[in-house]
Amino acid sequence: MMRLRIQRTALPRNALILTDTPRPDCRDCDGVGGIPHDYGNHYDGEYEGTEWELCPCWTEWRIVLLPLPHRPRWLRRRDNGRAPWGPGGYSDEPPF
Template sequence: MIRLRIQRTALPRNALILTDTPRPDCRDCDGVGGIPHDYGDHTGEYAGTEWEPCPCWTEWRMVLLPLPRRPRWLRRRTNGRDPWGPGGYSDEPPF
């Protein structure tokens, strides 16, 4: 059974997507959606983790609505040209 939810994603572009949700009462993955498997290299040291998806969850996604980008004039300036300063407050008088 598919449990749908709406989620926001930022890669490759901001969008609202429809995705599946893992079963919260699944005994295999405890509602996480997959089972992590740690593995080591030839010396026995930790080398990473592989993710095995649980059968209670499908990893498909469908884009519902691409979200618009903010116009350049609304983006926050961080290169010192911001009139409000780094804290968001101006030290100039209001007149």
């Protein structure tokens, strides 16, 4: 049984997508959607990385529902150091 959800993605373009969710009560993956397998260097046993085996309770398909528009250039944030509220976007001045 599929558990669908709507999600926002940014790659390759901003869009709303419909995707599958892993079963939260799955005994194999505990609701994560995959089973991690750590592996190491066979000479000295040092950690090299982790490979994921997808669980059968989850499919990794996505359907684009709605491409989201880009912000106009005049609405995009600019961090050129000339902002009156400081570098982090927050002011330490009282409001009045």
